[in-house]
Amino acid sequence: MYEDWKENILPLVYLAPQSLNPSSFSVKEYFAARSLIASRSFQIDEYHGFGMVPLADLFNHKTGAEDVHFTSVSPNQEYEDDVDSENGDNNELSKISSHDKRDSTCENSYIHSDSESDYSSVTGEDPMMLQMIMVREVKSGDEVFNTYGSLGNAALLHRYGFTEANNPFDIVNIDLELVLKWGCSLFSSRYCRARLSLWRRINISGSVSENSEYFEVSSDGEPELELLTLLYIMLLPDDTCHKLDISICTADKVSANIGMILAEKHDITWSTSSEISKDLLLTEKVCRALLALADIRESCYGSKSIDEDVEALERCCMTERKLYHSLMLRISERRILEKFRTYATAGAQSQTFQDANGTSTKKRLKKH
Numbered sequence: 001m002y003e004d005w006k007e008n009i010l011p012l013v014y015l016a017p018q019s020l021n022p023s024s025f026s027v028k029e030y031f032a033a034r035s036l037i038a039s040r041s042f043q044i045d046e047y048h049g050f051g052m053v054p055l056a057d058l059f060n061h062k063t064g065a066e067d068v069h070f071t072s073v074s075p076n077q078e079y080e081d082d083v084d085s086e087n088g089d090n091n092e093l094s095k096i097s098s099h100d101k102r103d104s105t106c107e108n109s110y111i112h113s114d115s116e117s118d119y120s121s122v123t124g125e126d127p128m129m130l131q132m133i134m135v136r137e138v139k140s141g142d143e144v145f146n147t148y149g150s151l152g153n154a155a156l157l158h159r160y161g162f163t164e165a166n167n168p169f170d171i172v173n174i175d176l177e178l179v180l181k182w183g184c185s186l187f188s189s190r191y192c193r194a195r196l197s198l199w200r201r202i203n204i205s206g207s208v209s210e211n212s213e214y215f216e217v218s219s220d221g222e223p224e225l226e227l228l229t230l231l232y233i234m235l236l237p238d239d240t241c242h243k244l245d246i247s248i249c250t251a252d253k254v255s256a257n258i259g260m261i262l263a264e265k266h267d268i269t270w271s272t273s274s275e276i277s278k279d280l281l282l283t284e285k286v287c288r289a290l291l292a293l294a295d296i297r298e299s300c301y302g303s304k305s306i307d308e309d310v311e312a313l314e315r316c317c318m319t320e321r322k323l324y325h326s327l328m329l330r331i332s333e334r335r336i337l338e339k340f341r342t343y344a345t346a347g348a349q350s351q352t353f354q355d356a357n358g359t360s361t362k363k364r365l366k367k368h
């Protein structure tokens, strides 16, 4: 952003120092203007990129309880496409293009309802239009809300500058770097790198990008499967790890390999249509690793306890917006970390119980 300012704004101020007051065009002013626009602009489509959409940016956000809903419609279309997506972000109006059931390659812009608009006149395709539909009764004088998507507090704060109490889409991220910090407290960094590389080659769900740098913990404290797999691999004995390494080199379906190791260990049947269940990965050692990770993640908040944060939030008045929302984010993340600890403790206790009773877990690999 600083580079953008230097490249695009600074030369303007040099060119016309008499008419442009430099203090109104400082980096600080530029950042403020950019965040105002970024929190109100919409991605229209690939052709037009981002743009302001008159009236569509009128509404404040409410999670899961919108009063007004945005829908895309073509004048010649009998059905309507929802602009939002289940896990998405309402700022992506381009979703209407990819949702177009007639032609998935169509990239009309309904914002330009004028048939002479640049793009549709070039392509000859129907312009699309945005409809804002009231989906709830709103009493006269009450605020009308839209939803910007299923966003956690960190995303809401980062993109729009506010948070919501009790946000069900809240998550906590655990950076890969923190996992490696934990790993290096027990093993050599060479060992950690080798295990990490093995984990990257397994890529259980197929959905984790090679460059994924963090893991999500959902609002109920449950970690992503990929984090459990990484910890499981980090903690595998050398001989099992070697076996896994060799089988990856030879197998067709890479994700089958850890499943086969789990199946062998737990005396259960593995088939190619099976899915790895989180329960199988929750060994006592993995659960202890989760608890250690919770401590490392918690230390990112400094020396103040969560109770002190809650007290500070109670004392904080709404005029101190930045303080209020940053405290809200800290508290909601720390509450998720508490649930994450409960999840790990329950997993460890269930393992201890099974070991004490000499029972096999007999947990099934899930069918697709």
Ligand SMILES: C[S@@+](CC[C@H](N)C(=O)[O-])C[C@H]1O[C@@H](n2cnc3c(N)ncnc32)[C@H](O)[C@@H]1O
Binding pocket: 039, 040, 057, 058, 059, 060, 061, 062, 159, 160, 161, 162, 163
């Ligand atoms: C698209 S605008 C919504 C209309 C807005 N009130 C405005 O100032 O233009 C988005 C901005 O409104 C504010 N906003 C939206 N929903 C909010 C909410 N639930 N709580 C607090 N601020 C909110 C945030 O500052 C956000 O960046």
